[in-house]
Amino acid sequence: MFGPGQGLYWFIVFALLALISGLLFLIIPFFLAPRRRSAIKEDTFEAGQLPPGAKRIRFALQYYAYLLLFLLFDVTIMFLFVWAYSFFGEGRYGFAYPLALIAVLLPPLIYAVKLSKIKEMW
Amino acid sequence: MTETPRGDFFKTFRIVVTIVFLASTALLLYMLYGPAMSVISYFLRDPQAFLVDPLFMVLIFPGLTYAGLVAYLAIWGERKFAAKVQNRVGPLYAGALPGGILQNIADLVKILFKEVIIPRDSDKPIFILAPVFAFIVGSLPVVLVPYSPTYVILDFPVGLILFFVFTAFYPLVLLLAGWSSNNKFSFIGSLRALYQQASYEIPLFLSALAPVMLAGSLRLVDIGSAQGSVWFILVAPISAIVFFTSILAELEKYPFDIPEADSELVAGWLTEYSGVPYLLYQFGAYIKMVAYASLFTVLFLGGWAGFAFLAPEWWMVIKVAIVVTIVISTRAFFPRIRMDQLLSAGWTKLIPLALLSLASLVVLQMLGLLAFLR
Amino acid sequence: MTRLDYLLAIAILAFTSLMALLALESKSLVYGAVSLSGFFLGLSLFFFELGLLYLGVFQLLVYVGAVSVLILFAVMVIGHTPRKPTVGRFGGLGFLGGLFIALAAVFAGLAMLFSFLDLAVDTILQSLIYIGPVVVLLAFAVLFRGEPRGRSSYRFEAFGVLGAFLIFGSFLGALSYLGSLSVFSGDVTFSMADVAQSLLGQYGLLMVVLGLLLASAAFGAVALAKKEKEEK
Numbered sequence: 001m002f003g004p005g006q007g008l009y010w011f012i013v014f015a016l017l018a019l020i021s022g023l024l025f026l027i028i029p030f031f032l033a034p035r036r037r038s039a040i041k042e043d044t045f046e047a048g049q050l051p052p053g054a055k056r057i058r059f060a061l062q063y064y065a066y067l068l069l070f071l072l073f074d075v076t077i078m079f080l081f082v083w084a085y086s087f088f089g090e091g092r093y094g095f096a097y098p099l100a101l102i103a104v105l106l107p108p109l110i111y112a113v114k115l116s117k118i119k120e121m122w
Numbered sequence: 123m124t125e126t127p128r129g130d131f132f133k134t135f136r137i138v139v140t141i142v143f144l145a146s147t148a149l150l151l152y153m154l155y156g157p158a159m160s161v162i163s164y165f166l167r168d169p170q171a172f173l174v175d176p177l178f179m180v181l182i183f184p185g186l187t188y189a190g191l192v193a194y195l196a197i198w199g200e201r202k203f204a205a206k207v208q209n210r211v212g213p214l215y216a217g218a219l220p221g222g223i224l225q226n227i228a229d230l231v232k233i234l235f236k237e238v239i240i241p242r243d244s245d246k247p248i249f250i251l252a253p254v255f256a257f258i259v260g261s262l263p264v265v266l267v268p269y270s271p272t273y274v275i276l277d278f279p280v281g282l283i284l285f286f287v288f289t290a291f292y293p294l295v296l297l298l299a300g301w302s303s304n305n306k307f308s309f310i311g312s313l314r315a316l317y318q319q320a321s322y323e324i325p326l327f328l329s330a331l332a333p334v335m336l337a338g339s340l341r342l343v344d345i346g347s348a349q350g351s352v353w354f355i356l357v358a359p360i361s362a363i364v365f366f367t368s369i370l371a372e373l374e375k376y377p378f379d380i381p382e383a384d385s386e387l388v389a390g391w392l393t394e395y396s397g398v399p400y401l402l403y404q405f406g407a408y409i410k411m412v413a414y415a416s417l418f419t420v421l422f423l424g425g426w427a428g429f430a431f432l433a434p435e436w437w438m439v440i441k442v443a444i445v446v447t448i449v450i451s452t453r454a455f456f457p458r459i460r461m462d463q464l465l466s467a468g469w470t471k472l473i474p475l476a477l478l479s480l481a482s483l484v485v486l487q488m489l490g491l492l493a494f495l496r
Numbered sequence: 497m498t499r500l501d502y503l504l505a506i507a508i509l510a511f512t513s514l515m516a517l518l519a520l521e522s523k524s525l526v527y528g529a530v531s532l533s534g535f536f537l538g539l540s541l542f543f544f545e546l547g548l549l550y551l552g553v554f555q556l557l558v559y560v561g562a563v564s565v566l567i568l569f570a571v572m573v574i575g576h577t578p579r580k581p582t583v584g585r586f587g588g589l590g591f592l593g594g595l596f597i598a599l600a601a602v603f604a605g606l607a608m609l610f611s612f613l614d615l616a617v618d619t620i621l622q623s624l625i626y627i628g629p630v631v632v633l634l635a636f637a638v639l640f641r642g643e644p645r646g647r648s649s650y651r652f653e654a655f656g657v658l659g660a661f662l663i664f665g666s667f668l669g670a671l672s673y674l675g676s677l678s679v680f681s682g683d684v685t686f687s688m689a690d691v692a693q694s695l696l697g698q699y700g701l702l703m704v705v706l707g708l709l710l711a712s713a714a715f716g717a718v719a720l721a722k723k724e725k726e727e728k
Contacts, residue, residue, distance in 0.1 A: 007485075010275050010276065011275065011276045014265050016260045018258045019146055020143065020146055020147055020150060021257075022253070022402055023254060023256075024124075024397070025234075025398050025401065026139075026253075026398055026402075027143065028240050028398070029234055029236065032308060035132060045469075061573065061721070063465055064718070064720045065320075066465060067317065067569060068566070070321065070324060070560060071563065073324045073473075074562040075562075075706075075710060076377060077324070077328070077557075078558065079703050082550075083695075085339065085340055085688055087487070088335070088339065092214045095484055097704060099698040101703060101704055104704060104711050105707060106709075110716075111715060116462070116466070117462070121504055245526070248530075279549055280549050280553050282555075283553040290557050290562065291560065292567055294560070294564060297565065298526075298568075316569065323561075339686065
């Protein structure tokens, strides 16, 4: 169908098999399992002392910088994969550009690591 | 008592799911009909050909049956191994076979009979579908990893990157699962799991660059075939170590167990899941482990290269078994490291190590020492 | 181009456009963000269809794997205030989606009919590109003229019309263009070496400059987020 030939057909078959077995697993308890609903079963599960309200979510933002960095490096990886692929090939392109790219991304990395260590700032 | 403000929507949702299920089953049967008929017709005449038929590959080896079997044995093995190390016996009594190997089947049967509890005010469609997506995203990478140049279901020219695509999909599912539980602890747990996964994806990709450099290709079959003379782990050992560590983090195995740990925010992002949804997550995670172990073998342990007295596929199976054993043994050996230690280790230690390994490869190439690979 | 390929192309187009519509019109921001990642997935299917494997996998890896995650993360953490219902339960989706699907079905059916009858599909489709969106606009103007009725307000629909215009027009344009693609006759050679040559040769410096841009963006984002917390 598209691109690289017959293997994709079987990829779709496999994906369908995974989807169907997943849905099957979901549907079977519908027939086999009891359904005795009660208010307490459907409460949110909480254990221990609840920290005060809004702070709970803020506290989880401490490592937000890492997520941004992840995006940056993800884009860089794009470039690096191409470079690695052509490493041995005809006319190697040297490593100046990849090196520059990585060097450019190091300051944000250091900044992010430093900031994430300070809990109060979040 | 429990109001269901979206009751109509839920009924519609169930109908839609049933339709999707029936439609995909129909489509699957339609797609399988032709190949199945031809396989049956020549199976009796020429059994050898059956062994390399794509249908066999998808269903049995290295597809569903094989991956499922290895995952099954891995679950049992992990429990048994951890038990022995902790001076316990682990699974023992289930069924007639020794060693409690049938324990998993017993657990499966039990789980199928468990009531599926959906939290009130949770986002029901996402809550129910997230495990299915986790299962699909976890099991699809199996398609990509070759067990020999002939035993590969999808031989994609950029196969390695496609594998990593499935790695990248997982955080999405994670976020949806934790958020849809309508439980602050679950949500924070999923955020932490997200940080962990995102932080270790980069070292994973960076360390996988080394085999790409050495083999000069992004096709997994090429990378495996390029290790005929020497395994890449000997040429780029640091990359192999970084890759393996990142695998442990991506799979949420010890010592990177924080998102799933029992004493951390209850059970992290999986808190509200019980019964079959939980089963889908866990089984998907173990099949993902099989896929990752196979990938590690292809990238660093020489793939199917081995002495000639065994077929290449068997070498692959043996190596994958060893890798899986090492992965599951971490449960018994490692304590859990703290979240901030975990994240800073990923960013400040693993990434420089991976880059160092790449730099060393560049140096080796400039010194002309890598000529034997060509 | 076999009939199956044609159907596949239509399916991918319909999926992508539908995801885009959902992303715009969902009442819940999280559903919108998830639909957006579905849209990115559809885009990558386009790339695969055109034989651009490298672009396709990186679209998946970066957009669905990183950008969607960030958007979803932001939406979930910040929370959302539900929009005031404008048009029924699904925002504008019900109307636009239904209209889109109906028109797409009509035109796809016509195209299938013409290809069965071996008529000149391309010219017919190309003329439809220009007529189709105009038809949509006119139908909309006719049906929803005048002041808002009852509880519903159709003010958002103006943007919806523009969106439908663009989506549908590109849908038809893509359909007519696909007829001339060689990928469906099966002889597309994907060359990673070409990609390597241009990225590392011509555009190498550009990549580094883009890296600088990204790095400064990251600095800014982190600094902004941090300061907001301090002020609270």
